[in-house]
Amino acid sequence: MGIIWAIIIGFFAGLIAKFIVPGRNEPRGFILTTVLGIIGSVLATFLGQAVGWYGPDDGAGFIASILGAIIVLLIWGAIAGRRRA
Template sequence: MGILWAIIIGFLAGLIAKWITPGGNKPQGFILTTVLGIVGSVVATWLGQQIGWYGPGDGANFIGAIVGAVVILLAWGQLARRV
C-alpha cells in the first residue's frame, strides 16, 4: 500500500506543481507527472534533512513534495531553455 500511496501523492503533487509553475515547456503525461511529484518529494526530503527541518527517518509532507516538484520544474525550464 505504501508504493501505491506514493504514486498517488506524487501524481497529485506533480499536477499542482505543473499548475503553479509558469512556462510552457513542461513534461507531459501521467508517468512523467507522477515521477515529477515523487522526485520532488525526494528532493524536498533531502533538502529538509540537510537544513535540519526533518530528522533522519522523517520525510517531506505533501506541501514539501509540491515545493520540491516546483524546484525540479524550474530547473527543467532552465535546462530546456539552454538546449
C-alpha cells in the first residue's frame, strides 16, 4: 500500500510543482508528472536526512516533496535550455 501512496502523492506534488514553475521545457504527461513528484520526494528526503531534519526511517512530507520537485524542474529546465541553445 505504501507504493500506491507514493505514486499518488508524487503525482500531486509533481502537478503542483509544474503549476508553480511553468515552462516550455517541462516534462509532459501523467507518467512524467508522477515520476517528477516521486523524484522530488526522494530528493527532499535525501536532503532532509543529510541536513538532520529527518531521521533514518523518516520520509519527506508533502510540502517538502513539492519543493524537491521544484528543484528537479529547475535543474531540468537548465539542462534542457542549455541543450536547445
